[in-house]
Amino acid sequence: MALFSRVSGSVGLITLQNPPVNALSAAVRQGIVDSVKRALSDPEVKSVVICGENGVFCGGADIKEFGGNMSGPPLIPMIHAIEAANKPVVAAIEGSALGGGLELALGCHYRIAHSKARLGLPEVSLGLLPAAGGTQRLPRLIGVPAALDLITTGRHITAAEALQLGIVDQVTKQSTVNAAVNFALNVAEKPLDARRISTFPCPHSSDLDALFEEAMQKVQKSARGAIAPVACVQAVRAAATQPYNQGMEREKELMATLFTSGQARALQYCFFAQRAVGKWRMPNGACWDTSKPRPVHKVAVIGLGTMGRGILVALAQTGLSVVAVETQEMQLMEAKQAVSGMLERGAKRRGVVPTLHNITYSQNIKSVAEVDLVIEAVFEDMALKEKVFQQLSAVCKPGTFLCTNTSALDIDHLASQTGNPELVVGMHFFAPAHVMKLLEVVYGPRSSPQAVATAMHLGKKMGKIGVAVGNCRGFVGNRMLKPYIEQAFFLLEEGGTPEKIDQALEEFGFPMGVFKMSDLSGLDIGWRVRKGDGLAESSAASQQSPRIRDGRRYSPLGDLLCEQGRFGQKTGHGWYQYDKPGSQLARSDPWLHSFLEGYRAQHGLVARRIDQQEVLERCLYVLINEGFRILEDGIASGPEDIDIIYVFGYGWPRHRGGPMFYAGMVGLAKVLERLEHYHQAHPDVPYLQPCSLLRRLVASGSPPVNTWKEVIKKVRSQL
Template sequence: MAQYSRVSGTVGLITLQNPPVNALCAAVRQGIVEMLKKALSDSKVKSVVICGQNGIFCGGADIKEFGMNMSGPPLVQVIHAIEDANKPMVAAIEGVALGGGLELALGCHYRIAHSKARLGLPEVILGLLPAAGGTQRLPRLIGVPAALDLITTGRHVIAAEALQLGIVDQVTDHKTVDAAVKLAQSVAGKPLDARRISTYPCARPSDLDALFEGEMQKVRQRARGAIAPVACVQAVQAAATLPYTQGIEREKELMVTLFTSGQARALQYLFFSQRAVSKWSTPSGARWDTSKPGPIHKVAVIGLGTMGRGITVALAQTGLSVVAVETQEKQLMGAKKAVSNMLEQGAKRRGVAPTLDKISYSPNIQAIADADLVIEAVFEDMALKKQVFQQLAAVCKPGTFLCTNTSSLDVDQLASQTRSPELVVGMHFFAPAHVMKLLEVVYGPRTSPQAVATAMELGKKMGKVSVAVGNCQGFVGNRMLKLYLEQAFFLLEEGATPELVDRALEEFGFAMGVFRMSDLSGLDVGWKVRKGLMLGETDVSSGQSARIRQGCRYSPLGDLLCEQGRFGQKTGQGWYQYDKPGGRVASSDPWLHSFLESYRAKHGLVARHIDHQEVLERCLYAMINEGFRILEEGIAAGPEDIDVIYVFGYSWPRHRGGPMFYADMVGLAKVLERLEHYQQAHPDVPYLQPCSLLRRLVASGSPPIQRWREVIKKPHSQL
């Protein structure tokens, strides 16, 4: 797992060998220790280079080992042995040096990186901290503020920035190992005392206390309730205030707390889930590894509203040619300007040239005739979308993939408007589409494996986390969200306020509670959808009958607000009030509270005390229960798909893994028991009836989430 050779006569070369990313598993750590001994005892060797096989230095500790009993030498000791070596040690960084990989490089006396290499300490993203000395060495090397930035965000830097920060000594465009060998030869025999980072004093900015206080506030705000970023700040604080050996002890102590926390488990589950969803499968047996995507050179976007504009930007940023079609001249002009601005801003941020020339605009749908794939992003209206699909079928060349950005409409109905329904697939982006990472790829019963593969591949090119899901009302994300929203409305009817509900959800970890989020996205959006489903018309009568629609309990509260023109932030009033239309700071609205009181009085509802626990259980367990139904029906292939959708598309707090992982953490028996309780209390809400898959899982002894698929006997839906 680590190989040793001697090159250029005097340089020992240790190569890490653990594909695909040379993760530091026990055998690799052991290998490094043994190869280091060899190199140091070889009298011909004057200096040593450490590199990784296949152009990748090291992706860090082996995350798969985290759940297992520790074996092999601890990484922190391996790195101390490297730093203590009496011959110059040089890290040759190609590909990536991440986490333990960068810590290993920091233990070396010199670091040289290829210009395309990426470096970083992303442990925080896995619920951990860089506990192989990273929190103590990095601040000593590059200063406290820069180290705090890298360690608390986990962001990667490219070689040029690493050089500027002082993380690496040299950057090369040539063969990194050759350059590292040259560097090793040039430093052979030089004293090493000034090269051991652990011996450096940590530069202390004068305003140290204020700096850490500010940083602590920042990390708490950024990831509400997440403990790893807080521990990262504490560990860097130890570097700034304690001698190295005590700092290392503090780093270890903090790591132990994180390591055993549920948050680290959740975040590591998410890491593997994010990768697992790319290995998609469908009920018909189509799979990621047997389906070849079609070649895509030119993509068309139809409709340049908010979604169409974001999609156009995201496509142009991939370097693909884009034809953007908008039949309304005024909207087209506005879109051109907005898309160019977004591209220019994005390019500036990323330090690249804007790809404005990749897009051609047209008011004429004929302009898409030679596109390989079309994404329809017109207004969310079935009749209109059907009409567009008929046009697409007539205009496009044979074999063009036809995609719809619908957020909930039936993809199959749209497919039936064309002569080639196998080429039709949903690509459900999330607003703003050039920013949000999630893409739901929705396959219907007739969608071909190639169409799914093509949409998944395009999503990947666009930098999205793509999840393949079956066709049903709202797909996975919005189908579950509907129940979450509905429960929140019911809680208002029963005595809660928007402030109470939002506080409970924000304390749970959501950046915004459900009502603040609705105000931000616009109440009118859901109103239009409900009207489309024949639900959103308000009933003038009072009592319970006015709150029953299609045989189930229904809350018209959102509709009533819309009727008053209260669409949320954009109108300055919604569930909260804002200082002006478009204002962003929500404040409690006395009008809303008296409106709720008169609503309850009109319908004979008596307000009761509702606590945070009930808010969480009602909103989250309703949604989780629907998640089990989605799994049972095969709309999602596994719980990981649902969790990835919720974390990347619906701001579910990452450190809680996703709704299905959360259910596993809470305990399936408890979720079942609470659902039964709420179902008895609210018999007019049928979806609170616990799903039979949940019952089966509990009856099977509540296996861990990784084993749920064994219980989901029928793996896919009948779609």
Template sequence: MAQYSRVLDAVALITLQNPPVNALSGRVRQGIVDTVQRALADPKVKSVVICGQNGVFCGGADIREFGSPMTGPPLVPMIHAIEAADKPVVAAIEGVALGGGLELALGCHYRIAQAKAKVGLPEVTLGLLPAAGGTQRLPRLTGLPAALDLITTGRHITAAEALELSIVDRLTDHSAVDAAVKFAVSVADQSLDARRISSRPCPCPPDLDALFEAAMRKVRHSSRGATAPVACVQALRAAATLPYSQGMQREKDLMATLFTSGQARALQYNFFAQRAVARWRLPGGARWDGSKPRPISKTAVIGLGTMGRGITVCLAQAGLSVVAVEVQEKPLKEAKQAISGMLRRGAKRRGVAPALDLITYSQNLRAVADVDLVVEAVFEDLDLKTQIFQQLSNICKPGALLCTNTSGLNVDLLASQSRRPELVVGMHFFAPAHVMKLLEVVYGSRSSPEAVATAMDLGKKMGKVGVAVGNCRGFVGNRMLKPYMEQGLFLLEEGATPESVDGTLEEFGFAMGLFRMSDLSGIDVGWKVRKGDGLVQPGAESRVRQGRRYSPLGDLLCERGRFGQKTGRGWYQYDKGHEARPDPWLHRFLEEYRARHGLVARRIDRQEVLERCLYSLINEGFRILEEGIAAGPEDIDVVYTFGYGWPKHRGGPMFYAGMVGLAKVLERLEHYQQTHPDVLYMQPCGLLRRLVASGSPPVHKWREIIKNTHSKI
């Protein structure tokens, strides 16, 4: 709703009321229409101020209304009526003005912002565009280059930047409402002709075609198949080349196409999925009721390699004190320098002081004796981690949480080395840890709800998207990655090239195909894991190991010192910098390998690459759901969109399976299982069969089908 009140000096104050962000629901829009009409009809009112309650102007549309029949007045006529008013209307922006909230403010004649406020048009992140005049009014204020940047990226900007771009007229360090009321009095008798943005011409550079051609190339490259950024560019071109009314019609038409698209549904699913995983729960929907996080103020990180350094930075930037331990002198010195550099660069970007004084360095493990929480981040070696946990159990205070940054080792086994296994959880960060948003919080059979809640809460403080997952080899992300990577190797054996596989996956929307990703992370990483599993046989090329099909291609490259980017050669060659170029040596190597094994290369089309790589990954996701390793499909999809580069406009692996059609996924898995009977994980999961037999319900109803008889959570 919107509350109406008259203040002194003939100013009507309209306050949006829809906590927590005063979203523009049907009731709020109706309230705005009613109160604005009342203010304009009142002869004692000379000007109007629109604000939001609780220090928040407006967070935009109420996304919960998407997909439902519209109630209340439409947004566009409401904003036009405000702009057409014969009394000055001033927006008092505090907190945020996002999406429809900023479009509402742009319909006002003036905008006064509190200095800490942020504004933006983030509709593109939901697969949409600003469809209440945002694509038409914003460039008339900021110019086209700035509008293209803001609308195609959806980024939020500070009030100071908004002032520079003429989006707001004034800033205040105090109450924006008080400043707006005072300002409204001063402009009560001024002409509004020049203040109506829709009547202004759109400033255009001399070479308009070149500007839009460059903008289109940029969004096509960065969006990798997402349609909303392209539509945003098209709408902004309309603002530059058409009269305002025709530009609004173009904006409306483009929005109509986007609104019902599968990409918009996928991105909106992602929006809600991210919020769902924060309310971590057991499979089947039950939540850990009553489990509150412990207060954490002093932390420690053991091991200051690449991951340990990033984790230290995350903790310090969250305002926590950190004892950073590295037992060897030279690595400790290098870590100090690297961590200081990361903190300074991060602080410069955020405009704050670097948190250097929060970190204490030590070569002695006993320095962690009084911390509240320890993150062990030594090399991924079970014996080493076991030794560290035994020592920490003796050194740390009784209530300290012991967390391991493992990418797939058995958390229960590590917990068994502690005197308090209920306080042991996994915290699987993703490299680089101070950049990547995903955090898998792994809990085993004896982890307490309080320990999990504390790890999840700590992840939130660090700005991470935490997903609580059960304990198994590889957890969720890496477990699903294994069949995906193996299928890529099998495709090479059968006639594909790294470029053809990666090109197909990147065209699908991945930022990086699986072979480029392998080169980046290091081919030797998986090699070491396979050695630990007893799969590597030096010099051998047998294609069956431990009773199942196996490709030794990665092992053979590692034996030749080809570890990826760090050695300049891997699946690609890297002569200068990080640009991957096809390697003729590798192509010859593959031809010779096939000849030795009697494999006849065949043409493998794009569809087969996608189906074998993606459906094998998805099938493993169904097994994870069936076993109760993940609470629901949203958890898996958040892991993959935030940690593994799955394109957000395709929702995530499990959502994508539903969009393709579960029956089709099942049919194609059965086909490939018959074609490759020695690849056991192509056997369709029982849960997938049950879902298809139940009529292939939408993803949000899968929980009704999932039976959690073997829950690991």
């Protein structure tokens, strides 16, 4: 709702009240309409201020209403009525003015912002466009290029940038409402014609066609198939080329196509899923609201390879005091130099002072004795990690949380090396760790809820999206990746090429196909794991059939490439060739193609044509199937956990909502039918066998993804 009051004698104050972000629900819109009417009809009121309760102006339209029947007064006429008012209306912007919130402010005649406020039109990230006049008013106010930038990226800007762009008229460090009320008193009798943005001509650049052509190319390149950024450009074009009313018609028309699109549904699902993962729950019932984190003031990072350095940078940037330990002197010196450089560059970009002084470097593990939490990031080798955990358990003060940055190893086994296994959790960061948003917080059977809460809290402080998951080989992300990569190898054996398979996945929306990704991360990583598992054996030494392991189909293609020293980008050759070691531009490699031909001939395989549909169905559905197994095993507590892990850690296109949401969009029955089909064709591939949870969900009528948790609970109790 919205509260009306009269302040300073003649100022009507309208306060939006819908915690926590004052979203424009039906009740709030009704409240604004009623309050504006009251202010305009009250002869004592000479000017009006609109503000939000609890230090937040407005987070925009109420996204929760989008799925249901929209009732209450519509936003557009409400904003028009404010703009058309014959008394000045001033927006007092504190906290956030986003989406419909900023559109409301643009309908006001003046805008005063607090210096800490954030403004933006982030609708594009929800698969929409600013359809309450945002695409028409903003270009008229700040010009086409700046409006295009804000509307197509959805980025939030500071009050200082908003002032510089001309979006706000004044920035204050004091009480925004007081400043706005004083401002309103001063402008009470001033004429308003020059303050109604919809009447402004849109500032024209000399070559509009070229400008929009360039903008369209830019969004198409970065959108990876998302439709909203394209619609945003089209809407702004209407502002630049048509009168306001026609522009509004175009905005409405474009919004209508977006509003009901699957992409909008997927993106809005992601918005809520991102927030839902913070409300974690362990199988024993412990959860986010009953488990309080312990304060962490001092942290240590052990091992300063690539991952350790990234983690160190992310920690130092939070302002925490960090002890960085690396036993090799050379490595320590190199790491110190690299980390200082990363911190300095990061600080320069953000216009802040680098936090180099937060870090103490040491070669001695005993220097972690006084820290509250340790993140171990040594080489991915169980024997080495065991030793480190034994040492940590001996040197750390009682109660220190011990976290490991392993990407697949057994957390519980590591916990068993310490005197207090309840203090041990996994903190699985993704490379580069100071950039990538995802953090898997992995609890073992003995991890305490407080250890999970503390790791999740620390992750949030580091700007990460933490997802709490159970302990199993590869946890959630890497466990699902295994069958996905395996299918890609099988497709190569059957006639595919790295180029065709990658193209299908990139057209789906991944930034990189599976083979380019593998070249980037290094083929030797998977090879080392397969060797450890006894799967990858030198072809000469192998006693067993090269294409079968334990009765299951196996592809040794990756191993054979590694035997040739082809480790990917770092060696200049992998699934592709590169100009030189370390280059990033992948080129098709004739050697690889003739190698594949030779391999097929050697194993009596006849290449067939593999189309895009088969690539997508086999690679994606097998990954989804493993996701269902993870849900069945209770490793992830809901589909949102898996989807957020894939969107933020593995490049799954956000506008497709994550693998589990996508399965729901495709139709669970269809996913099941295709898995059955492929399993029949490849009975020696167990990953293709549909898991029982998927079957049960289909049998129970394929309920929508947001109700799976309930179904899973029931299914799990019956399994």
